[in-house]
Amino acid sequence: MSAESKSQQAYRFIRERIDDGRYVPGYRLVLGSIARELDVSVVPVREAIRRLEAENLVTFERNVGAQVALIQETEYLHTMQTLALVEGSATALSAPLLTPDHLSRARAINERMRRTLDDFEPHRFTELNLEFHSVLFEECPNPHILDLVHRGWNRMKLLRDSSFSFVPGRALESVGEHDRILDLIEAGAEPLDIELAARRHRTATLDAVLAYQSEHKSPATDVPDPESSEISA
Amino acid sequence: MSAESKSQQAYRFIRERIDDGRYVPGYRLVLGSIARELDVSVVPVREAIRRLEAENLVTFERNVGAQVALIQETEYLHTMQTLALVEGSATALSAPLLTPDHLSRARAINERMRRTLDDFEPHRFTELNLEFHSVLFEECPNPHILDLVHRGWNRMKLLRDSSFSFVPGRALESVGEHDRILDLIEAGAEPLDIELAARRHRTATLDAVLAYQSEHKSPATDVPDPESSEISA
DNA sequence: AGCCGACAGATCGTATATCATTTCAGATAT
DNA sequence: ATATCTGAAATGATATACGATCTGTCGGCT
Numbered sequence: 297m298s299a300e301s302k303s304q305q306a307y308r309f310i311r312e313r314i315d316d317g318r319y320v321p322g323y324r325l326v327l328g329s330i331a332r333e334l335d336v337s338v339v340p341v342r343e344a345i346r347r348l349e350a351e352n353l354v355t356f357e358r359n360v361g362a363q364v365a366l367i368q369e370t371e372y373l374h375t376m377q378t379l380a381l382v383e384g385s386a387t388a389l390s391a392p393l394l395t396p397d398h399l400s401r402a403r404a405i406n407e408r409m410r411r412t413l414d415d416f417e418p419h420r421f422t423e424l425n426l427e428f429h430s431v432l433f434e435e436c437p438n439p440h441i442l443d444l445v446h447r448g449w450n451r452m453k454l455l456r457d458s459s460f461s462f463v464p465g466r467a468l469e470s471v472g473e474h475d476r477i478l479d480l481i482e483a484g485a486e487p488l489d490i491e492l493a494a495r496r497h498r499t500a501t502l503d504a505v506l507a508y509q510s511e512h513k514s515p516a517t518d519v520p521d522p523e524s525s526e527i528s529a
Numbered sequence: 530m531s532a533e534s535k536s537q538q539a540y541r542f543i544r545e546r547i548d549d550g551r552y553v554p555g556y557r558l559v560l561g562s563i564a565r566e567l568d569v570s571v572v573p574v575r576e577a578i579r580r581l582e583a584e585n586l587v588t589f590e591r592n593v594g595a596q597v598a599l600i601q602e603t604e605y606l607h608t609m610q611t612l613a614l615v616e617g618s619a620t621a622l623s624a625p626l627l628t629p630d631h632l633s634r635a636r637a638i639n640e641r642m643r644r645t646l647d648d649f650e651p652h653r654f655t656e657l658n659l660e661f662h663s664v665l666f667e668e669c670p671n672p673h674i675l676d677l678v679h680r681g682w683n684r685m686k687l688l689r690d691s692s693f694s695f696v697p698g699r700a701l702e703s704v705g706e707h708d709r710i711l712d713l714i715e716a717g718a719e720p721l722d723i724e725l726a727a728r729r730h731r732t733a734t735l736d737a738v739l740a741y742q743s744e745h746k747s748p749a750t751d752v753p754d755p756e757s758s759e760i761s762a
Numbered sequence: 763a764g765c766c767g768a769c770a771g772a773t774c775g776t777a778t779a780t781c782a783t784t785t786c787a788g789a790t791a792t
Numbered sequence: 793a794t795a796t797c798t799g800a801a802a803t804g805a806t807a808t809a810c811g812a813t814c815t816g817t818c819g820g821c822t
Contacts, residue, residue, distance in 0.1 A: 301591050302806070328773070337807045338774085339572060346576050350583030358534055359774050359813045378673045385614050440611045444677065488725075535776070560804065570777045571804085592783050592804055 302336045306344035309334060314353055314364055314454070321454050325354060325362040353450060367454050376502045379448035384495030386433050386441050387477065388487040393435035399478055402431045406474045413471070418462040428474060432481075466504035473497045535569045539577035542567060547586055547597055547687070554687050558587060558595040586683060600687050609735045612681035617728030619666050619674050620710065621720040626668035632711055635664045639707045646704070651695040661707060665714075699737035706730045 300308075310330065313319040325345060327338045334341070345362045348354040356362040367375070405428045412421045426449060436442045455461060477497065480490050533541075543563065546552040558578060560571045567574070578595045581587040589595040600608070638661045645654045659682060669675045688694065710730065713723050 326773070339806060339808095342775090343576060343579050346579050347583055350580055360815090361773065374671045374673045377671055378677070381614065381618050381674070438607045438610055440607045441614070444611070559802090561802085572776060575805085594784095594804070 301340070302334075303340035303343040303347075306330065306334055306336065306341045307347055310344055310348060311353070314348075315450070319364050321364045321366045323364045325364065327361070351447065351450070353454070365451075365454055367451070372455065373502070373506075375448060375451045376498065379445070379452070380495045380498035380502070382441050382444040382448060383429065383498055384491040384493075386436050386438070386445050387429075387494035388491035389438055389441065390433055390436045391481045391487065391490050392484075393437065394432070394481060398431055398434060399482060402428055402478055403475070405431065406471055406478070409474070410468075410471050413467055416464075421467060422461050425470070432477075461505070463501075463504045463508040466501060466508075469504075470497070470501060473500070534573070535567075536573035536576040536580075539563065539567055539569065539574045540580055543577055543581060544586070547581075548683070552597050554597045554599045556597045558597065560594070584680065584683070586687070598684075598687055600684070605688065606735070606739075608681060608684045609731065612678070612685070613728045613731035613735070615674050615677040615681060616662065616731055617724040617726075619669050619671070619678050620662075620727035621724035622671055622674065623666055623669045624714045624720065624723050625717075626670065627665070627714060631664055631667060632715060635661055635711055636708070638664065639704055639711070642700075642707070643704050646700055649697075651697075654700060655694050658703070665710075694738070696734075696737045696741040699734060699741075702737075703730070703734060706733070 310319070310325065319325070327341050327345070331338045331341045345354060345356055349356045349362070353365055354362045355365050405424055409421055409424045409428065412424065429445075433442055433445065452461065473493075474497075477490065477493050480493055543552070543558065552558070560574050560578070564571045564574045578587060578589055582589045582595070586598055587595045588598050638657055642654055642657045642661065645657065662678075666675055666678065685694065706726075707730075710723065710726050713726055
C-alpha cells in the first residue's frame with residue numbers, strides 16, 4: 297500500500313535535493329533521468345516539476361526543460377523585502393500567543409547562536425536562525441502568512457553562496473536583535489512595534505549583506521555548469 | 530503553430546471559468562470531461578489542475594479528484610488579513626513612483642465608484658475597486674508582493690456571495706478612504722503612514738463584512754451541489 | 763578562418779492504454 | 793427498515809509509445 301503517490305514521491309525527491317544543495321541553482325532537471333532514477337515514468341515527474349515551478353523553485357521552459365531556479369540580485373532583493381514583510385507580520389500575530397515555554401526555548405536557541413560565533417560556524421548559525429524564528433512562529437494563527445514565510449525561506453536557500461546569508465560583522469547584532477524582539481514580546485508590547493522590530497531585523501540583515509557584497513566586489517552571479525554537479529550513479 | 534501548450538490552454542480554460550463563476554467553489558473538476566471538452570488527453574489537464582492546486586484555487590485529493598476550492602470563514606479571514614498586509618506594502622512601495630497621471634486616473638475611477646453607489650451596482654463597484662488599486666500598483670517595484678496581491682484577489686473571487694465583498698453602508702466610507710490614500714501619496718507622506726492607511730482600508734472592509742455577516746445571520750457556508758452547477762452541454 | 767545549413771541525438775509534449783481506487787446501486791441478511 | 797456486502801461503472805494514476813521541438817555538431821561554401 298503506497299501511502300504516497302509517485303508524483304509526490306518525485307516531488308519530495310527533487311525538493312530534498314534542492315534544499316540540501318545537491319541540485320544547485322542552474323542544475324538541469326531532465327525528466328527522463330529523474331524518472332529512471334526513481335523507476336517511474338516521466339508523467340509523475342512532470343507533475344512534480346510543475347509543482348516546483350509553481351513554488352518558484354524551478355523554471356520550466358517549453359521544449360527545453362527545467363532547471364533549479366537562478367536568483368539574480370534584484371530578485372534576491374525582492375524576496376528579502378517580501379520576507380521582511382511577512383516575517384514581521386508573522387511575529388506580531390504570534391506574539392500574544394506565545395507561552396513562557398516558547399520564549400525560553402527561543403532564548404536558548406539564541407544563546408546557542410551566540411556560541412556558534414566563537415567557533416566560526418556560519419552554516420550552523422544560519423540553521424539555528426531558522427530554528428529561532430520557527431519557534432516564534434509555532435503559534436502563528438494565520439497559516440497563509442506562515443506559508444509565505446516558508447516560501448521566502450526556501451527561496452533564500454537557493455543561494456548556496458553563504459556570503460548572501462551570513463556576514464561576520466552582522467551576526468552579533470542579529471543575536472542582540474533577537475533578544476530585543478523577545479523582550480518586546482515578553483513585555484506585551486504593541487503588535488505594530490513588534491512587527492516593525494522584526495521587519496527591521498530582516499532588512500538590517502539584508503542591508504549588511506548588500507554592503508558586504510559590494511565591499512568584497514563579488515562578480516555577477518555565474519551560472520553553474522549542470523554537468524559538473526551531476527550525481528554520480 | 531500552437532504558441533500555447535495544451536496544458537497552458539487547459540489551465541486558462543479552467544481558470545477562466547473559476548474566475549467568472551461558471552465553476553463555483555465545490556464544483557468538481559473531472560479530468561476526463563474537461564479533456565473531452567477541450568479535445569485533448571487527460572495528461573495536460575492534470576498538469577493544469579496541479580498548477581491551480583499550487584495556487585490554492587482548487588483542491589486535489591488522491592484517487593478522488595479535484596474541485597474548486599471551498600473557502601471557510603476562518604480561511605476567508607486569513608486570506609483577507611494577508612491581503613491587507615501585502616496591499617499595504619504594495620501601496621507604500623508604489624507611492625513614490627506614481628506620476629500625476631496615475632493619481633488622476635485613480636481619482637477618476639474613484640469618482641466612478643461613487644457614482645455606482647447612486648444606482649445600486651455592487652458588482653460594478655467591486656470591479657472598479659480592483660481597477661482602482663490596480664492603477665496604484667502599476668509601478669510597484671516588487672513583483673513578488675504584486676503576485677501575492679493577485680493571489681489574494683483570486684482567492685477573494687472564490688466567494689461568489691457578494692455579501693462577502695460588498696456592504697452597502699461601508700461602500701461610501703471606502704471611497705472616502707481611497708481619496709485619503711491618494712491625498713497621502715500626493716503629499717509625499719511617509720511610506721509607513723501610507724502602508725498603514727492602505728492596510729486599515731482593507732481591514733476596515735473586512736470588519737464591516739464580518740459585522741454585516743453576523744448581523745444578517747447567514748448560516749454556515751454550505752457546500753454547493755456539483756451537479757446543480759453542471760454546465761449545460 | 764568564419765559562416766551557414768543539414769543532420770542526429772536529446773529531450774520535451776501528448777495520446778493512448780492499462781491498472782488501481784473509489785463510488786454507488788442493488789441485493790441480501792439481520 | 794437498516795445495515796452490510798458485492799460487483800460494476802466511473803474516475804484517477806501511471807506506463808508506454810510516438811511525434812515535435814530544440815540543440816549542438818559536422819561539413820560545405822564563401
